[in-house]
Amino acid sequence: METDKNHLFDNPKNVKWFLYILYGSCAALFILDFVVHRHIRLSWGNLWGFYPIYGFVGCIVLVHVAKWARTFLMRPEDYYASEGKGNQSVAELEAPLCVEEKSVEEKRSTKAGDHNVDG
Amino acid sequence: MWMVEIPPFVPFFVGALIAAVTHGLLRNVLMVSIPIISAFHLSMVPEAVHLQFVFLDYQLIPYQVDKLSLMFAYVFHIAAFIAIIYSLHVRDTLQQVAAMMYTGSGLGAVFAGDLLTLFVFWEFLAFSSVFLIWARRTQRAYVAGMRYLIIQVLSGIILLVGALFYAVENGTLAFSYIGLDSFSGCLIFIAFGIKCAFPLAHNWLTDAYPEATVTGTVFLSAFSTKVAVYALARAYPGTELLIYIGAAMACFPILFAVIENDLRRVLAYSLINQVGFMVVGIGIGTALAINGTVSHAFAHIIYKGLLFMSMGAVLHMTGRINGSDLGGLYKTMPKTTVLCIVGAASISAFPLFSGFVSKSMVMAAALENGFNWIWLTLLFASAGVFHHAGIKIPYFAFFAHDSGIRVSDPPNNMLCAMVIAAGLCIFIGVYPTALYALLPYETGYNPYDASHVLAQTQLLFFAALAFVWLNLRGVYPPELRATNLDFDWFYRRFFPNLLQKIFSIIWKKDKAFRQAFLAKLSRCLIFIAQKNDGISVLLSRTYPASSMVMWVAVTLAIYLFLSFIH
Numbered sequence: 001m002e003t004d005k006n007h008l009f010d011n012p013k014n015v016k017w018f019l020y021i022l023y024g025s026c027a028a029l030f031i032l033d034f035v036v037h038r039h040i041r042l043s044w045g046n047l048w049g050f051y052p053i054y055g056f057v058g059c060i061v062l063v064h065v066a067k068w069a070r071t072f073l074m075r076p077e078d079y080y081a082s083e084g085k086g087n088q089s090v091a092e093l094e095a096p097l098c099v100e101e102k103s104v105e106e107k108r109s110t111k112a113g114d115h116n117v118d119g
Numbered sequence: 120m121w122m123v124e125i126p127p128f129v130p131f132f133v134g135a136l137i138a139a140v141t142h143g144l145l146r147n148v149l150m151v152s153i154p155i156i157s158a159f160h161l162s163m164v165p166e167a168v169h170l171q172f173v174f175l176d177y178q179l180i181p182y183q184v185d186k187l188s189l190m191f192a193y194v195f196h197i198a199a200f201i202a203i204i205y206s207l208h209v210r211d212t213l214q215q216v217a218a219m220m221y222t223g224s225g226l227g228a229v230f231a232g233d234l235l236t237l238f239v240f241w242e243f244l245a246f247s248s249v250f251l252i253w254a255r256r257t258q259r260a261y262v263a264g265m266r267y268l269i270i271q272v273l274s275g276i277i278l279l280v281g282a283l284f285y286a287v288e289n290g291t292l293a294f295s296y297i298g299l300d301s302f303s304g305c306l307i308f309i310a311f312g313i314k315c316a317f318p319l320a321h322n323w324l325t326d327a328y329p330e331a332t333v334t335g336t337v338f339l340s341a342f343s344t345k346v347a348v349y350a351l352a353r354a355y356p357g358t359e360l361l362i363y364i365g366a367a368m369a370c371f372p373i374l375f376a377v378i379e380n381d382l383r384r385v386l387a388y389s390l391i392n393q394v395g396f397m398v399v400g401i402g403i404g405t406a407l408a409i410n411g412t413v414s415h416a417f418a419h420i421i422y423k424g425l426l427f428m429s430m431g432a433v434l435h436m437t438g439r440i441n442g443s444d445l446g447g448l449y450k451t452m453p454k455t456t457v458l459c460i461v462g463a464a465s466i467s468a469f470p471l472f473s474g475f476v477s478k479s480m481v482m483a484a485a486l487e488n489g490f491n492w493i494w495l496t497l498l499f500a501s502a503g504v505f506h507h508a509g510i511k512i513p514y515f516a517f518f519a520h521d522s523g524i525r526v527s528d529p530p531n532n533m534l535c536a537m538v539i540a541a542g543l544c545i546f547i548g549v550y551p552t553a554l555y556a557l558l559p560y561e562t563g564y565n566p567y568d569a570s571h572v573l574a575q576t577q578l579l580f581f582a583a584l585a586f587v588w589l590n591l592r593g594v595y596p597p598e599l600r601a602t603n604l605d606f607d608w609f610y611r612r613f614f615p616n617l618l619q620k621i622f623s624i625i626w627k628k629d630k631a632f633r634q635a636f637l638a639k640l641s642r643c644l645i646f647i648a649q650k651n652d653g654i655s656v657l658l659s660r661t662y663p664a665s666s667m668v669m670w671v672a673v674t675l676a677i678y679l680f681l682s683f684i685h
Binding site for chain 2: 032036
């Protein structure tokens with residue numbers, strides 16, 4: 001088992017190397033565009049750098065749109081957690097109504113009783 | 120041979136029964152052996168109608184085998200086998216039984232030769248799978264499961280009504296091409312669409328799947344939506360509307376996935392995105408497109424299962440699944456990390472991984488048929504899926520900032536299941552001929568064309584570059600503890616609130632009305648009573664009514680007595 005200090009990406013050098021490899025691959029792939037002969041039906045596909053640019057720009061647009069969407073879609077983590085409470089509040093809302101109904105009933109019945117008994 | 124007549128759902132339903140009454144090692148052995156035996160049995164079944172009978176003047180075909188259904192059945196067996204191994208450590212009979220019933224129902228649905236049988240298994244799928252959500256045994260899971268069940272059952276009811284209309288219109292219940300020309304066709308389309316997580320009907324999935332148990336989600340991710348994809352592929356191939364629906368499905372979930380914190384919910388969104396590709400394929404409807412859909416469903420079930428398994432392993436070991444709580448897990452969960460990356464590479468369609476050989480068929484079909492804008496949309500979705508599922512999932516769970524959590528890799532059975540799934544992802548990617556041989560049509564498609572490999576690699580590497588660039592600049596949206604509103608807001612918040620307000624107004628009005636009415640009534644009664652008092656001063660003012668009753672009784676008794684004497 002490795003100790004906690006020497007994990008692969010704990011060393012910033014390794015992270016840098018990893019990124020350099022990525023940059024290198026990207027550059028190589030971009031250059032390959034000029035070397036490999038494409039036979040793709042679509043005219044856009046033949047434009048040099050179409051796929052790299054589309055992938056890069058597409059993702060940046062995606063992330064910016066998503067960030068913008070956060071401004072109106074984001075709510076606190078427990079936003080829906082009050083669902084249960086919401087139901088309870090409905091029950092509570094109903095409860096006093098029921099009580100009131102009952103009290104009305106009671107009043108009515110006592111009144112009715114008054115009438116039934118002469119005097 | 121009589122064995123042929125046993126539909127594949129039977130072994131699984133028997134398995135559910137066995138799971139209910141056994142436990143421990145015996146149950147594990149039996150559970151693992153059922154998909155193996157069933158798959159072996161299935162491999163011998165020829166394409167034909169194997170079971171049919173007449174019911175109320177309609178020909179029912181509960182078991183019909185063709186290439187399309189076989190393909191789904193094979194992958195359902197693989198998924199079940201992997202998921203069962205993944206859940207061997209679970210000591211919860213409810214989950215084991217529900218999982219077997221659910222798998223059996225999925226198989227029943229793909230072999231259904233008529234709409235009534237399809238409806239029965241459609242509802243079975245709903246009722247068996249909801250227990251995998253409820254088995255989490257939390258309040259959240261319970262309410263999410265309820266919502267899931269309501270929507271699923273609704274889909275089933277619409278299917279039933281559609282099927283009845285279909286039977287009246289066509290005089291048959293046979294499940295074949297339906298199309299959107301008739302009313303019944305539209306109803307059935309909606310029913311399939313709900314289960315397929317079409318836009319605006321998709322929230323049952325993103326709501327319920329992340330609330331299910333660790334192992335339950337792996338089962339869930341495999342069957343429900345894929346049964347719907349199968350049903351659409353059989354009933355609506357070449358329906359142009361599906362192309363646009365599919366393109367929308369492929370795109371909009373990516374946005375939610377990028378900002379979502381719960382990593383299993385991110386996967387649920389990316390599941391919709393992947394199903395979008397399949398739906399586009401069905402909409403195009405050519406041999407290549409249908410092949411693409413079927414093979415993508417095949418590959419997808421395996422790699423999506425792998426991703427859900429790896430996130431399940433994280434949840435199982437750490438008890439957390441939010442990206443904001445995780446990070447740095449690669450240090451102590453190296454195997455899970457590697458397996459997750461294999462799943463991520465597959466879903467992103469890297470060359471030599473399974474997604475590459477299946478998704479590209481749908482894309483190629485879109486180009487071939489002149490849907491250039493759809494192709495561009497799908498290309499964007501491909502880059503997007505790499506962004507949120509391919510990079511985000513492994514990055515925030517296993518790398519990113521060190522959360523300080525130090526847990527080991529999950530139990531061996533979980534690792535074993537993930538290794539099998541990862542192996543299949545790579546196998547399909549490296550040797551696609553094995554997959555293509557099973558497809559319904561012969562198209563001679565070759566994914567490993569130099570320009571295709573280069574294009575896809577460029578797209579993905581530059582998408583990765585965009586991620587790195589955004590991250591280094593600090594622009595990438597951080598994982599935040601938050602809830603993101605989606606369409607479910609309408610039925611979880613807006614309509615309940617609206618109804619509550621409407622009803623509170625109705626109740627108030629009703630209460631006021633009744634009180635006014637009662638007041639009127641009592642005034643009337645008082646008025647009548649006063650009149651009565653005025654009239655009856657002489658006779659009964661001070662006597663209670665009971666005394667009058669008594670005297671009437673006495674009088675009657677005297678009459679009776681006199682009649683006896685007489």
